Amino acid sequence: MSPDALPPDPFAGDPTDPALSMDDAGDLDALSPAEREEVVADLADLAVYQALLEGRGVRGIVVDCGDCGDQHFHEWSLLRASLQQLLDEGQMRPHEPAFDPDPATYVTWEYCRGYADAVLSDS
Template sequence: MTFDSMMPRDPFADDPNDPASFLSDEERPEPLSDQERRSIEADLERLAFFAQILSPRGIRGIVFYCEDCEDFHFYDWEILATNMRAMLAGELSPVHEPGAEPIPEQYVTWDYALGYADGYRRV
């Protein structure tokens, strides 16, 4: 399920003064190596499985601790998948707003999701 169709229209669509057009080449992502591409593709598959088995348990996505801002960042499944697909396409990740007041109990770490998926497959 993708929510792209539910997103508001880009306010800069077809605008020659789109602020993104002013990004320098240095701000564009580096092309992925074959190994990086395979790694992201594998993570995208894992993410889909995580969502499949954890969503019914009330888990909405993944939480990451950010060393830079020393805070937690909460990402819904579809936001992470969209970011990974953008990387695979050689694009910058789309701008997104974090969920308003996320409920931390509805998010797990990537390592937790990996362990849960491993246990799920063994049952």
């Protein structure tokens, strides 16, 4: 469809156009070197946690959200993709929540860390 066939933009030339904020995506602050190191370390830890826990029926990580107060359930692949996106783009985009997650099949990051420490220290 040609742009000429569309109705006129009601905000054309308006400096308060709400869509102008969408053009600021390239202005995001890049991660600091320390933040990048943390995300890279989280990705490495996530791979270990998944390798140790997925075979035991754990589907991913649960996070208590400080913004909404709800628990957010992240399957392994979704969390990996979100962390990689943070590393690549400096932000995580919103995503669909897990559909009807079974809370018994998700654990916290702290649980993963403790489990990995215990298993790997016995080796």
